[in-house]
Amino acid sequence: MPELLEVEFYRQLALGVLGRTVTGVSVPDKKVLVPPLTVTGLRRALVGRQFTSARRHGKLLLLESGPLADWGDAPAGPILGIRFGMTGELVVDDRSAVDRLLYSPGRYGPQWVRCRIELSGGRLELHDPRRFGRIALDPDESVLGPDAATVSPAELRGALAARTGGGPPLKARLQDQARLAGLGNLLCDEILWRAGLSPWRPSGSLTGPELRRLHRHLRATVSDLLVRGGSHLGDLMPERGAGGHCPRDGTALVRSTVGGRTTWWCPSHQV
């Protein structure tokens, strides 16, 4: 997916639908709806309302809807929650937010539109070739940890704290959305590479200075790659593959599986 950075771009794109009225809903792929949500349920929930805000929590995009009428006491509508899975992309009025994804635009297929919300003057669509994306109403945000883009040093320390032993590998814990929301596979590799920390370090084994260093690089990497335009534009990314070398010291990168995900790291300076 779409990690935190891409979802943030989607959020910015979604700002363009605020204040416009939902006129219809179609769901070419029913699988995207999280049970018990149905097409008619989604339609009844949204048609006639306007989206009032676009928020993001980790990799979850949240579109809040307003009341059906402009009466002062009419209740606000539900929150539309969108998860993008591995290949999901938001398209608003036929515009996408990200230049390059794995299955990227330029290769748009109408067959990949999994959900479409018609709005006055246009539409909001979820494109998703691989069909891991999901849409829910009023998603439970309480299951998510603090957002990685704004996490404080104390919150990061808490997220990495181990209850038993040294804890799981650092990278596995950084990707645990219940502890810290928003980091995915690529961002974690880039952050750990910049911070000079091995993905295998037990998450609870970091010293005070190492925690501060990780926090600094985490925040800096997120803002840096937000400017660059995506998770795939990190310094490590071009070397992240067979035969790749560390851009910092030239050491051959090592491929491991950490927390179930392919991990590329420098055995020389990531300790």
Place this chain on the structure above:
DNA sequence: CCGGATGTTCACCT
């Protein structure tokens, strides 16, 4: 044809 892919979840071990 095969392996792998920016993710989540569940079953099954230890």
Place this chain on the structure above:
DNA sequence: GAGGTGAACATCCG
């Protein structure tokens, strides 16, 4: 209970 592993999901791409 915590944590690890592997598989499943589904589809496309190199």
